[in-house]
Amino acid sequence: xAGVSQSPSNKVTEKGKDVELRCDPISGHTxxxxxxxxxxxxxxxxxxxxxxxxxxxxxxxxxRFSAERTGGSVSTLxxxxxxxxxxxxxxxxxxxxxxxxxxxxxxxxxxxVV
Amino acid sequence: xxxxxxxxxxxxxxxxxxxxxxxxxxxxxPSYGLFWYKQPSxxxxxxLIYQGSYDQQNATEGRYSLNFQKxxxxxxxxISASQLxxxxxxxxxxxxxNTGFQKLVFGTGTRLLVSP
Numbered sequence: 001x002a003g004v005s006q007s008p009s010n011k012v013t014e015k016g017k018d019v020e021l022r023c024d025p026i027s028g029h030t031x032x033x034x035x036x037x038x039x040x041x042x043x044x045x046x047x048x049x050x051x052x053x054x055x056x057x058x059x060x061x062x063x064r065f066s067a068e069r070t071g072g073s074v075s076t077l078x079x080x081x082x083x084x085x086x087x088x089x090x091x092x093x094x095x096x097x098x099x100x101x102x103x104x105x106x107x108x109x110x111x112x113v114v
Numbered sequence: 115x116x117x118x119x120x121x122x123x124x125x126x127x128x129x130x131x132x133x134x135x136x137x138x139x140x141x142x143x144p145s146y147g148l149f150w151y152k153q154p155s156x157x158x159x160x161x162l163i164y165q166g167s168y169d170q171q172n173a174t175e176g177r178y179s180l181n182f183q184k185x186x187x188x189x190x191x192x193i194s195a196s197q198l199x200x201x202x203x204x205x206x207x208x209x210x211x212n213t214g215f216q217k218l219v220f221g222t223g224t225r226l227l228v229s230p
Contacts, residue, residue: 033218042205042222043159056217089157093218102149102161103218 002026004106006092012112013082021077021109025094032075033093033103034067043091049075082113116141116208120221127196128229134181135191135224137206145211148189149218150180153203162204165189166211196228 005024013019025032034046045059049069060066064082069075079086089110093103117140127133139148150162165173165180173180181190189208193200206221 031216035220043207043220045217045219048217050216058217091159093159102164104161105151105159107158 004092004094004104006090006106006109008109009107010110010112012114015084015113016081018078018080019082019111021079021090021111023075023077023092023094023106025073025075025092026096026104027073029094029096029104030072031095031103032069033095034075034077035091035093036088037091037108038088046077046090079111082111084113087111087113116143116146116210116219118206118208118219118221120206120224122224123222124225124227126227126229127193129198130195132192132194133196133226135193135204135206135226137189137191137221139187139189139206139208141187141208141210143210143212147209147211148180148182149207149209150178150189150191151205151207151220152200153205153223155202159205163191193226198228198230201226201228 007022030051032049035043037043047067048056064080067077089108091108093105095103119138146167148165152160163173163175163178163180165182172182177194179192203223203225205223207218209216209218
């Protein structure tokens with residue numbers, strides 16, 4: 001597609017339920033990132049996929065968080081047993097370059113855990 | 115490890131004036147890239163400008179310029195002739211270029227308010 005697509009745009013879930021957030025990057029982009037942004041805060045790195053390499057999971061806050069990227073394209077971020085502190089905007093970005101240049105961000109998924 | 119510091123939580127500027135948003139970074143790696151992003155209240159992240167550590171000249175993109183001072187490890191964003199639509203959060207970010215994993219690390223952001 002023309003841009004990075006994320007779905008759903010908004011998700012309200014009950015504490016303890018599992019959620020899946022989807023990111024569809026720009027076609028051909030080999031790098032894909034997930035970030036989390038809590039209200040009024042900066043961007044917190046979660047996970048990074050680059051081509052067929054093993055992902056950099058160093059930013060995942062707990063083992064309740066996992067992500068996969070199928071076929072080098074679409075990525076799904078899964079949060080198990082959601083907690084209220086998981087409420088945030090989850091942003092996905094993709095890039096075609098391993099060097100410089102801009103990363104294209106999606107519009108994000110606003111997750112609210114009640 | 116890389117680190118980005120933005121020390122100005124908020125900045126105010128009058129329309130048509132220039133404003134400088136500060137960013138300092140810390141890395142021991144000689145090859146890196148520096149980015150600035152704008153995030154309006156709608157939430158999308160808009161790429162503004164990029165500077166590579168080996169670039170000889172400071173980057174410019176329209177009204178945006180990056181004041182890159184390598185020895186001081188600073189990469190300040192200069193917005194000339196501010197417009198009301200420039201009111202937004204601004205994030206500085208960095209990634210290392212010679213490593214296998216090129217994580218983009220962000221600062222905490224500066225909120226810019228442009229007044230008429």
